[in-house]
Amino acid sequence: MTQHQIVLFVVLPMAGGIATMFLHRFHMAQRWVGAGFLLLNIYFACMALATVVPTGSILVSQMGNWPAPFGITIAVDTLSALMLTVGSIVCFCVFLYCVCQFDRDQQGGFFHPMFHMLMLGVQWSFITGDFFNLFVAFEIMLMASYAIFCIGTSKAQMKQAYKYVLLNLLGSTMFVTCLGLIYGQLGTLNMADITRIAMADQLPKTSIPILVMMVLVFGGKTAIFPLWYWLPDTYHTLPSAIGGLFAGLLTKVGAYVMIRVFVMMLGTSQAITEIVAPFLLVTAGITMFLGVLGAVSMHTVRRILSIHIISQVGYMLMGMGLAITIGVKPEIKELAVAGAIFFILHNMVVKCCLFLCSGLMIEHAGDDDLGKIGGLLKRAPWLATLFMIAALSLAGLPPLSGFFGKWVLLSAGFRSEHYIVVSIAVLTSLFTLLSMLKIWSYGFWSPAQGKHVDKPQILPRTVGGTWAIALLVLMSLSMGFGAQKYYSMCATAAKSLIDPSAYVRAVLGERNTPKRVLNNPVSHKTHVQSAPEKISH
């Protein structure tokens, strides 16, 4: 893949969205065209991964050939390529599920365009190298998700849609205000340029509170501890397919951006990390523990899964927090970031898969309240098998993907001696297993009850959905059994995030390459000392 082809990650979904918009009267054509665009997208994402990973190079394209801090930059490094690949595969599986199982994609014909536009926003935020474009990508993503939210809504959904829309709008407005203030302070919104300024330890003191404020903006999108309240109320009202898409992609975009901003861009600036790192670690512990307690207390499959999203976000935060804690050795920082990236990838796949499973459970049993359903093991043995693999993977049992993500994170925590957050993480895993077993024993193992008792025939439309779930489970298994391969890619990504000079050099060109300034107060002293010298001259 050449460097200018990366613009395809924006162009393809946009073209897909426009094409399906024009085809809104022809449902079959819409589906086939959509599938074509999604498969092309997966192909190019894999190409980008194959180009970037072996050499650790970074594909950079300057829009309109305007040089870096002035024009719009898009860049694909290992982290972006990994997110793009897994994200596009997850998108395709959800698409397959929607087409086979979920007839809402035919209502009015505007589900498909919105689906592609959502993907456009997600992919754009993965590849952008410019803060303002990140805002635009977020906005596109959110607009598409509002529209998908409101297609054929029930009453309960409508009220939750308001909560979702308003809180996200509040977050976006805060983001754009922050951007304005950052531009006023630093004179640039290019991510590489801000990274360069942070590495040279030249961030003005007044810009620090604004940059720290961004934790709240992205934290709201990712649903971290004090800002999570919108998520459990919202996601469980969604149809499972859409819930899977949102859970698999939208909250993970937030986590990706947090890694990009707080680990790569600002991780070298001591003034910022000394505020953000303890906050992230404390929040990580609280987020994962309260999230899982919520999940254990719930009694509806979709509610359990949506509160679980929050608990899993805690692990990602833990990785990020360890990676920017002052005094942690660089190799442990790399371990922590690699663990967080691995965990995000694993979680995109598994979470989405579990949501799709809950959709099929509703399809079979007519409800997802665990008190009203049961005996799905006999009714849908394949679904039960796939659910079990995904659930155990989420809980983190050894040969499956969740184990490796957690193991890397926990070992990073042990080696940097953060025992409290590590023990909370272990405890959270146990509770996760408990809540998954609850779904298993009530939904699958208990005596048969629910809609499927009266209607014993198998519905043909659940078959396609099972295939989509099987694809995701296969992906998760490959991450478990091929963990070494995946982990080495995550480690490459982590290395370039902990020391971002390669990224800065690739985007800004050789001329502006910074020398890494060690974080110590000496740089302030030199200013003070040099001032009187000038006067004496």
Place this chain on the structure above:
Amino acid sequence: MNLLISIMVGVLFGASAFLMLARELKGVCMGVFLLGHGANLAILAVSGTPAGKLPPVLAYGVDLHELVDPLPQALILTAIVIGFAVQALLLTIIVITWRRHQTLSMAVLAEENDH
């Protein structure tokens, strides 16, 4: 001038916070719109005062520091367009809600959902 804009930003943010606490959806949406305008003004404020500066047209013999920085205005334009789309979408949702429920009161909507 800058002081005036800064005060305006504060007033807009305050008014929007007040409106967003309303019990009616119309008020809440108005609050969101005002918040967007406040954010745009904030970007304008940080770009500095244009008094005594030249329009940003490059020509020989012009000192770059005498030109107005055009980027904040480009940012604001983009933000306005996005804000416009968001407003259209929110108003659409409001119209749909009104047609279905004949009410825009948050309390009534919440009650209906409980049953």
